[in-house]
Amino acid sequence: xxxxxxxxxxxxxxxxxxxxxxxxxxxxxxxxxxxxxxxxxxxxxxxxxxxxxxxxxxxxxxxxxxxxxxxxxxxxxxxxxxxxxxxxxxxxxxxxxxxxxxxxxxxxxxxxxxxxxxxxxxxxxxxxxxxxxxxxxxxxxxxxxxxxxxxxxxxxxxxxxxxxxxxxxxxxxxxxxxxxxxxxxxxxxxxxxxxxxxxxxxxxxxxxxxxxxxxxxxxxxxxxxxxxxxxxxxxxxxxxxxxxxxxxxxxxxxxxxxxxxxxxxxxxxxxxxxxxxxxxxxxxxxxxxxxxxxxxxxxxxxxxxxxxxxxxxxxxxxxxxxxxxxxxxxxxxxxxxxxxxxxxxxxxxxxxxxxxxxxxxxxxxxxxxxxxxxxxxxxxxxxxxxxxxxxxxxxxxxxxxxxxxxxxxxxxxxxxxxxxxxxxxxxxxxxxxxxxxxxxxxxxxxxxxxxxxxxxxxxxxxxxxxxxxxxxxxxxxxxxxxxxxxxxxxxxxxxxxxxxxxxxxxxxxxxxxxxxxxxxxxxxxxxxxxxxxxxxxxxxxxxxxxxxxxxxxxxxxxxxxxxxxxxxxxxxxxxxxxxxxxxxxxxxxxxxxxxxxxxxxxxxxxxxxxx
Amino acid sequence: xxxxxxxxxxxxxxxxxxxxxxxxxxxxxxxxxxxxxxxxxxxxxxxxxxxxxxxxxxxxxxxxxxxxxxxxxxxxxxxxxxxxxxxxxxxxxxxxxxxxxxxxxxxxxxxxxxxxxxxxxxxxxxxxxxxxxxxxxxxxxxxxxxxxxxxxxxxxxxxxxxxxxxxxxxxxxxxxxxxxxxxxxxxxxxxxxxxxxxxxxxxxxxxxxxxxxxxxxxxxxxxxxxxxxxxxxxxxxxxxxxxxxxxxxxxxxxxxxxxxxxxxxxxxxxxxxxxxxxxxxxxxxxxxxx
Numbered sequence: 090x091x092x093x094x095x096x097x098x099x100x101x102x103x104x105x106x107x108x109x110x111x112x113x114x115x116x117x118x119x120x121x122x123x124x125x126x127x128x129x130x131x132x133x134x135x136x137x138x139x140x141x142x143x144x145x146x147x148x149x150x151x152x153x154x155x156x157x158x159x160x161x162x163x164x165x166x167x168x169x170x171x172x173x174x175x176x177x178x179x180x181x182x183x184x185x186x187x188x189x190x191x192x193x194x195x196x197x198x199x200x201x202x203x204x205x206x207x208x209x210x211x212x213x214x215x216x217x218x219x220x221x222x223x224x225x226x227x228x229x230x231x232x233x234x235x236x237x238x239x240x241x242x243x244x245x246x247x248x249x250x251x252x253x254x255x256x257x258x259x260x261x262x263x264x265x266x267x268x269x270x271x272x273x274x275x276x277x278x279x280x281x282x283x284x285x286x287x288x289x290x291x292x293x294x295x296x297x298x299x300x301x302x303x304x305x306x307x308x309x310x311x312x313x314x315x316x317x318x319x320x321x322x323x324x325x326x327x328x329x330x331x332x333x334x335x336x337x338x339x340x341x342x343x344x345x346x347x348x349x350x351x352x353x354x355x356x357x358x359x360x361x362x363x364x365x366x367x368x369x370x371x372x373x374x375x376x377x378x379x380x381x382x383x384x385x386x387x388x389x390x391x392x393x394x395x396x397x398x399x400x401x402x403x404x405x406x407x408x409x410x411x412x413x414x415x416x417x418x419x420x421x422x423x424x425x426x427x428x429x430x431x432x433x434x435x436x437x438x439x440x441x442x443x444x445x446x447x448x449x450x451x452x453x454x455x456x457x458x459x460x461x462x463x464x465x466x467x468x469x470x471x472x473x474x475x476x477x478x479x480x481x482x483x484x485x486x487x488x489x490x491x492x493x494x495x496x497x498x499x500x501x502x503x504x505x506x507x508x509x510x511x512x513x514x515x516x517x518x519x520x521x522x523x524x525x526x527x528x529x530x531x532x533x534x535x536x537x538x539x540x541x542x543x544x545x546x547x548x549x550x551x552x553x554x555x556x557x558x559x560x561x562x563x564x565x566x567x568x569x570x571x572x573x574x575x576x577x578x579x580x581x582x583x584x585x586x587x588x589x590x591x592x593x594x595x596x597x598x599x600x601x602x603x604x605x606x607x608x609x610x611x612x613x614x615x616x617x618x619x620x621x622x623x624x625x626x627x628x629x630x631x632x633x634x635x636x637x638x639x640x641x642x643x644x645x646x647x648x649x650x651x652x653x654x655x656x657x658x659x660x661x662x663x664x665x666x667x668x669x670x671x672x673x674x675x676x677x678x679x680x681x682x683x684x685x686x687x688x689x690x691x692x693x694x695x696x697x698x699x700x
Numbered sequence: 701x702x703x704x705x706x707x708x709x710x711x712x713x714x715x716x717x718x719x720x721x722x723x724x725x726x727x728x729x730x731x732x733x734x735x736x737x738x739x740x741x742x743x744x745x746x747x748x749x750x751x752x753x754x755x756x757x758x759x760x761x762x763x764x765x766x767x768x769x770x771x772x773x774x775x776x777x778x779x780x781x782x783x784x785x786x787x788x789x790x791x792x793x794x795x796x797x798x799x800x801x802x803x804x805x806x807x808x809x810x811x812x813x814x815x816x817x818x819x820x821x822x823x824x825x826x827x828x829x830x831x832x833x834x835x836x837x838x839x840x841x842x843x844x845x846x847x848x849x850x851x852x853x854x855x856x857x858x859x860x861x862x863x864x865x866x867x868x869x870x871x872x873x874x875x876x877x878x879x880x881x882x883x884x885x886x887x888x889x890x891x892x893x894x895x896x897x898x899x900x901x902x903x904x905x906x907x908x909x910x911x912x913x914x915x916x917x918x919x920x921x922x923x924x925x926x927x928x929x930x931x932x933x934x935x936x937x938x939x940x941x942x943x944x945x946x947x948x949x950x951x952x953x954x955x956x957x958x959x960x961x962x963x964x965x966x967x968x969x970x971x972x973x974x975x976x977x978x979x980x981x982x983x984x985x986x987x988x989x990x
Contacts, residue, residue, distance in 0.1 A: 188931055266927075266928070416778075419777065442902055444902045508800035582895070596726070
């Protein structure tokens with residue numbers, strides 16, 4: 090996938106830079122369209138405040154997003170420990186009452202899905218990687234980008250504040266289904282839920298600022314030669330996820346606003362006539378199912394907002410470390426776009442037994458299973474990329490392999506749940522919990538970890554310790570798999586989710602041992618993450634300095650003027666792109682990789698495929 | 701090399717776990733065996749794909765792990781292979797979808813001879829109502845609910861008078877007779893779920909939802925609330941007793957109808973009045989004695 094070799098000399102007069110880097114060879118081959126726009130002016134901060142706090146450099150903003158998201162992730166992790174403590178060893182920790190348990194469940198879910206995964210992939214990786222990978226100096230609106238992070242920061246602060254208000258945080262379940270969300274009988278139905286709704290609204294507003302940046306940067310600020318079909322799949326994944334988010338988050342925003350109105354001024358958007366403690370409340374005529382439609386219209390694309398960046402990143406990691414081009418690049422791009430589009434037509438598969446008109450089931454089961462096809466194609470292409478490659482079995486690749494195993498496992502159980510009548514016995518049981526943790530919890534986290542080990546040398550200039558990395562991987566992968574694989578079988582028995590305890594139900598007594606085992610595994614997996622933290626601290630202090638482009642990758646982020654890249658990314662001249670980022674092990678090439686910036690004239694004897 | 705071995709053991713362990721697991725379905729006690737069969741089918745097809753993909757991956761790890769100067773295939777695309785895989789996947793998915801939709805079609809179409817049961821849910825409990833001799837349930841309204849009219853039956857609805865009221869969280873069902881569960885809630889979402897029957901549906905305040913099944917095994921079962929409904933969710937249990945025809949009819953005969961309840965309440969009101977009068981009289985006497 091390099092340039093067309095046809096003669097375009099007629100246009101050469103316009104090109105000022107086309108000939109650079111192709112000394113002494115035929116200039117026709119290296120032709121790249123001239124620049125149409127002048128370069129972006131960047132605001133360079135000089136004080137500590139403008140350089141590191143209210144910074145406008147997308148890379149710093151990315152790291153800020155990353156650290157804030159990781160902080161929320163650690164909170165979510167601790168909450169999961171507390172939940173597992175109660176489920177595995179009920180009564181052992183006396184302070185975990187039913188109220189607390191449900192608050193932990195709710196906050197864990199919301200934090201992990203929205204504030205951890207979404208913010209980490211789009212805000213963290215998106216900010217850091219998009220400008221670097223498309224060859225831009227920064228995001229197109231750096232100031233708005235800075236505001237985006239601080240909006241997110243405030244949203245997180247408000248969310249965390251809800252732990253400390255009277256009544257505590259909301260315990261309505263992360264889906265916040267009315268009417269119980271705003272009625273007594275649910276923990277945190279006072280201040281807790283209000284702060285949650287305000288925090289979500291701020292998150293959406295902040296995300297919209299960031300999202301506009303990601304989209305427009307990808308569409309408008311790519312460097313010369315970086316056609317859409319030469320973008321790394323990471324960028325495709327993050328870009329498509331951003332488009333989904335821009336369309337899906339408004340549904341969350343309006344439902345948050347409507348629920349706030351129901352709560353504060355007593356409207357009845359989602360509230361029918363309700364009898365509570367012998368009294369008829371002053372609501373009437375609203376529809377709880379309407380909320381569910383709005384929520385899942387956001388909620389299902391949300392799954393792909395997390396998954397698509399993970400798909401993109403893992404494709405790049407596999408390709409680089411298998412020393413082989415990603416198999417079926419165009420198929421991969423169209424699969425990402427197709428999955429993104431389809432993800433807006435499957436939302437009600439979360440609602441087969443919600444009491445909506447049951448005839449919807451036929452439509453949504455069909456669309457849901459259609460989405461399995463492009464998803465399966467992506468899986469095939471990942472493993473076909475490994476086929477006849479030259480696979481480095483390093484920490485990064487281990488995370489990728491772990492991703493494939495957990496993602497395929499979770500994808501298959503998705504076919505159970507998407508298939509309407511099969512969902513009936515499994516819905517609302519631990520099978521669902523196991524499924525979505527495997528597919529959108531563990532699998533994306535595998536990718537995040539792989540991405541950390543992969544890009545750490547770029548961001549800090551040092552290589553993480555491999556031995557610690559491998560211990561970290563095996564503890565996390567084996568631990569997480571042994572949490573969620575057996576958990577499916579709890580669902581088969583019929584154990585419902587969101588049960589604080591089971592008393593002496595025969596369903597649960599048969600599974601006491603399994604619950605204890607799962608809890609112990611959960612403690613282990615959580616603790617294993619400290620290996621990473623230790624590794625990072627150790628590396629920052631005494632780690633091996635990374636050589637430039639340590640993985641021998643092709644994409645632009647490794648070909649910056651300095652490593653780590655400075656503000657502005659590319660020194661004096663923006664790079665010019667001549668090929669896709671996957672020219673690994675091209676026959677006839679001296680090295681086993683050809684960076685995107687290498688013009689055809691420098692690798693004349695290679696047999697680059699022009700697809 | 702050790703990586704490939706560990707991944708292989710994980711896959712092998714998964715298969716062995718599935719074969720030897722002591723944790724699996726409860727014995728089915730309803731007509732929805734088709735759901736179990738579709739799950740089994742999906743397990744074979746999906747499980748097969750999972751194992752195949754993982755084994756292929758593990759093979760690649762063994763066969764193509766890094767060696768300096770290894771010859772790597774350079775083949776960006778293979779249209780034919782991609783087409784074959786797309787078609788095969790589509791066919792596989794369609795084969796799984798078809799039985800799913802067929803059974804869903806049965807699930808949403810209730811048999812004519814089924815008996816309707818009104819399942820009323822609240823935070824946190826259940827009660828049940830069966831049609832009387834007219835075979836029809838009376839209409840209800842949330843605002844009608846009070847101590848004298850626990851189901852909120854509309855007083856002017858003639859069908860409601862002979863409704864059989866089961867003010868208990870345990871309901872009896874007749875074996876081999878399809879039941880249509882009509883769900884309603886007076887406050888928040890609930891879900892009336894018996895794992896052995898496989899079927900479930902949310903109870904949503906403001907609307908009546910339904911599903912049906914045919915119990916086919918005499919016995920006692922536990923009802924679980926399967927939709928989160930607040931702090932008492934986990935404790936919101938009920939029971940079902942599936943009985944043969946004779947025992948069921950006997951049980952049914954012992955239950956109170958709405959008109960019986962009303963009559964009893966009128967009597968109670970009268971006795972209360974009498975009691976009140978009596979006590980007044982007593983008071984008077986007491987005063988006089990003073």
